[in-house]
Amino acid sequence: MARSPQPGADLTVPAGPGLPQGMVIPAGELLERFSRASGPGGQGVNTTDSRVELVYRPASSIAVAELPETVRDRLLRRLAPHLVAEQLVVVASEHRAQRQNRIAARERLIELIRTAAAPPPPPRRPTRPTRGSQRRRLEAKRQRGETKAGRRRVTGED
Numbered sequence: 001m002a003r004s005p006q007p008g009a010d011l012t013v014p015a016g017p018g019l020p021q022g023m024v025i026p027a028g029e030l031l032e033r034f035s036r037a038s039g040p041g042g043q044g045v046n047t048t049d050s051r052v053e054l055v056y057r058p059a060s061s062i063a064v065a066e067l068p069e070t071v072r073d074r075l076l077r078r079l080a081p082h083l084v085a086e087q088l089v090v091v092a093s094e095h096r097a098q099r100q101n102r103i104a105a106r107e108r109l110i111e112l113i114r115t116a117a118a119p120p121p122p123p124r125r126p127t128r129p130t131r132g133s134q135r136r137r138l139e140a141k142r143q144r145g146e147t148k149a150g151r152r153r154v155t156g157e158d
Helices: 069-082 098-117 131-149
Strands: 011-013 023-025 030-035 051-056 087-092
Touching (some): 051 098
Antiparallel strands (some): 051 087
C-alpha cells in the first residue's frame, strides 16, 4: 500500500476489484482495545499494552450501507465466517510498539474487506490436451517402460 492507515483516523479502503470507488469507514465505527502482548519485549513486556484488537461491525456500518447491493451482500456473506457476535475482530501483536500494531491491525482489516468484496473469479473453461502433448506423453511413457524393461532379469530366451 502506498500510505499506511493512520491510527485514530477514518479508515480508507482503496479502490480495487468489487470496490471501484473504494470505501471510507468512519473512525467512530472502529473500536480499538489494548492489552499486554505475549512474547519478547524486554523491560516493557509487563507494563505496555501493545497488543491491539480492532473491532468493526460491518452489518451496521454506514460505509457498507452505501455500497451497491450486490457488493454489500457479497461482502457480508464472505465476512460471516470471521464474525463473532456480529463483530469482526482483527488482532495484531507482532510488533513491540502499540502504534505499529494499530497500523498492522488496520492494514489487515483493509485486506479482509478488499478480499471479501472482490468478485469471484471467472469459471474455468475446460480445454483438451493438444495432439502434440498427447504424443509427447505417450512417447515419454514408452521410453520409461523401455528403461525399466532393461532392468529386468535376463532370461535364456535371447
